[in-house]
Amino acid sequence: MPDRRPGGPRPAPPLVAAVRRLPSPRLTGLGAGLFASAVMLVVGFLDLLLLDGSAVVYGVLFLPVSALTALWVREADLVMAPVIVPIAFTVGIVPISGGEGGFGGQTMAVVTSLAVYAGWLYGGTLVAGLITCVRKARVMTRRRRRVRPGNPDGPAGDGSAAGAGARRH
Incomplete structure (x- = not known):
């Protein structure tokens, strides 16, 4: 039976546990751009082949690609995800x-399509932007905890505030 004490660990909900088991690749900015562009190009060709170029299907499939791109880009390249996904949308819409x-x-057809499907483009970019903002906030919080003065797990590792911005008196 799981520990149900107020301060004890609580079991994760099934959805959270399933998501944690998924692979977590970390792509560089270039890798994330290639991933998103290749997937959207394949989606575009499959949409043309199977559904005669349905804009709704293309737009709906763009949203999870945007989310995966934002989730899989490495922390150092987080700012790239909201820039990458509109480019991938354009590549796939050709x-x-x-x-x-x-x-x-x-x-002219691509430019017209970008104007007509701008809602999907903005939606996917917003998804990528929100995910990267949340990830960046988590990174900043983690760093702030690590370098807090007097933190025994600080950069010096000996309990001192060396290198953690300690004030001189």
């Missing part, structure tokens, strides 16, 4: 934009 007449026609 197959379903329906442009004809060469490079100029294709470019």
Whole structure:
């Protein structure tokens, strides 16, 4: 039977436990960009092939790709996720934009599609931005706890406040 004391550890809800068991890759900014762009390009081609370029399906599938990109980018490159996902959206929209007449026609079709599907683009960018903000806040909190003066687990490791911004009196 689990420990139910007020100060004891509580079991995690089943959904949280399942999420913790998932792999947690850490991609660089470039890796996250390649991941998101490749996935959205595949989604775009599959959408064109199976559903004749459904904007709703493409937009709905863009949201989880944005979330995964923001979750999987490493902490040092967190700022990249909200920049990467609109680029990936643009890469993936090329197959379903329906442009004809060469490079100029294709470019105009992509620009028009970006304007028409801007809600999905903003939504996915917002998802990535919110996730990266939460992750950055957690990183900053962790760092603040580590370097708090008088913290025995501080950078000196000996209980002193050396290197933790101690004041001189």
